[in-house]
Amino acid sequence: MQASGRYTAAVPEHDEARRWASTEEVMAACGVSKPTVFRWAKMGLLPTPEVVYARGRYARWQLHAPAQATWVDGRLKAGWTTDEIRAALERGEFSPPAS
Numbered sequence: 001m002q003a004s005g006r007y008t009a010a011v012p013e014h015d016e017a018r019r020w021a022s023t024e025e026v027m028a029a030c031g032v033s034k035p036t037v038f039r040w041a042k043m044g045l046l047p048t049p050e051v052v053y054a055r056g057r058y059a060r061w062q063l064h065a066p067a068q069a070t071w072v073d074g075r076l077k078a079g080w081t082t083d084e085i086r087a088a089l090e091r092g093e094f095s096p097p098a099s
Contacts, residue, residue, distance in 0.1 A: 021061040021062070022058075023049070023059050026046070026061050028066070029067065029070045030073035045085055047061065047062045
């Protein structure tokens, strides 16, 4: 585990299952590929996923990540630049859905 908390040991699924979204859920929310989802995260358009090691390596995302991916995709399709989207996120124009 890194001190930043980005990498963590596995936790039992029954404890954490619905506190996180899968990469597949983020991809399906807006119909983009896995590389696109990770590129958006690297660019600051999506939250950084937590990398978990359990039977291999996988990423888990904050529950609002699929909704944010849909929001980002909509802005890109409307012609926004990634800089404009990042600025809008910083201004709080995307609000995670209430859980």
